[in-house]
Amino acid sequence: MKKIINSNYFYAFIALCCSLWLFFFVSTPGVGSTRDSNQSNTSTVTKRATLTVPLQLQADVDKYYITGYPENVKVTIEGPSALVTATKNTQNFNLYLNLKDLSIGQHRVQIKESGLNSELTYSIKPKYVTVNIQRRETKKFAVDVDYNKESLATGYEAGKTEVSPDTVTVTGAASEIEKIARVIVKPILPKGIKSTFDQEVLVQALDKNGKTVNVTLDPQTVHVKIPITIQSKQVSINLKQQGDSNNSNLSLESDVKNIRVFGTQSQIDAINSSVDIPVDVSDVTGNTKKSIDLGDVLGNKVAFTDPETISVSINTGSSSSSTNNSSSNSANTNNSNNNSNSTNNSSSTNNDSTEDNNNSEQ
Template identity: 30%
Template sequence: MDKFVESSWFVRIVALLLTILLYISVNFGDFQLTQKADDSAQTNSEVITDVPVQAYYDTENLFVSGVPDKVKVELKGPKSIIESTKRLRDFELFIDLTNTSIGKHRVPIKYKQLSDKLKVTVIPETVDVTIEEKVSDYFVVSPEFNDNMLAEGYQEEAVSVDPKRVKVTGSKAALNKIVYVKATLDVKEKVDKETTGTAKVQVLDGDLNKLDVKIEPETVQVSISVKNPSKKIALRFFPKGTPPKGIKIRSIKPETEEITIYGKESILRDMEELVVPVEVDSIKKDTTLTVPIEIGEGLNFVSPQLVKVKVTVEGSPEGEPEKKNGE
């Protein structure tokens, strides 16, 4: 074995193996570099949505309308740079109006802090803006509430708003168009008690179009108080159905002849009595019944809900002897 290791053939074999390993190592590294270069050179494309736009102008004296809140940006270039840009979002889209005169203009949306290795397309590339002298005024807010959100039988008593006035800033032309400044309270459940919630202020023209103005504050507190009107009305009972043969209903007398009923005033206004049916199909003798008082649409409660009635009869069912009084 020692002789083989010391032989010239052993040295030649080891040298050959080292040469092969060195060749593979060098060429594999070149292959990886080539592959990375190919990957970085490959062009990818992606659209980023909801990118805010900043407008630069004299905010103290001018009002600008037409600037979109958000736009789209298409990026083309190496995938790694696109992914990094999407993740960091450290770039800015802006409109420079610092040296633009009052009036209507079509201006480009510019960008900064984007890699020069990317091809950037803003969608849209330009926008139409109007620059006007800025004016401000205070307007009274009208609180509103949808009556359909009231619980059955309840009605609106009062609606209030806090603050009562808001500051509206915009162009003189826009403020001259203002007809409505309102805040509508939106609720998820039917209202049967005093309720307060946050409502967004809307500034509208005579055709209910939203005007491009700035509102301070943008939201207000709207409160609604409700009431559940009531009225005392008479009860009247009548027999429903047909008693057994030989039986005649002589009278139906309730334990109470008056009830209190709750509901909308528009319904209660025309109600003077409530007519309640009493089932007499199976009545064969003088009987006291407990009758439930049912109410209709627009009403939500009645007191009492159950009334005892005494049903007095004459005669006896066929086939049965008639009982005399006291028997």
């Protein structure tokens, strides 16, 4: 036994056993391998995500005008969680329509992808689209302005409309360009507007029936300015008696001598430098004042006036007549007194003369 233990073969056998034990210990899963196992499990978990992606065209867009396709489509991807998340964040792939070999007309085309990782599965919605390929044409059009003039406040007028820019570039299928009857803007003016309209307005291309034509406009909006003003001038007023009255001594007076009238250019041109203001005196029996509404008096000759009303004093002359009668009576009384005094004086003179004659005879 001692020989066996001291033998080189024994030590070699022991070394072999230890080596085998260490090998199996290291190879057996344990605490140290848990983390690697978890990472392996995580990488195999699947995930799904739906993305909205721009749809690209592979076509000669300088020569052809293409319509009918959506700007964006949805794609659902599925695969390893980490890969799905990375793809969702970067979107480093494309969805496209290959139209290079298609002729003019309508075509049903499948949407294709490029750049997606091969470990991902995907589905695109919609899978097919119908496109219309037409010969491309570009043309310039002047911009017309169409608005409701009845929106202006009474008496106000619109001046020359300014449009900037006054022309737009229209691009589309040649067949659509031919349909265009006019390119217009339709500004919507607030009801009763009294000040200049100044806004950006959407441009529209319309056919002869007033329907929108499917084309691209550049620019899509233009700046529209519509000056809105009202004309005015100052005129004097002439108070005119209106209606029958028994008093022939009536007089009309007002502190207001001049007014300003407002209206359209044609209304202002038709107004003279002075206007007659009729005052109804048919119901006047004594001194009084009346408020005259100038808008009612001038009617549709003007839009409005400043001031809108005036106060008119109507004098019947009754106070001055009483004064004159009193003065007349006073004068008559004085005349009577003077006549009486003259008679008395005459009588006294005659008496004195008689007395002198009698004395002379004696």
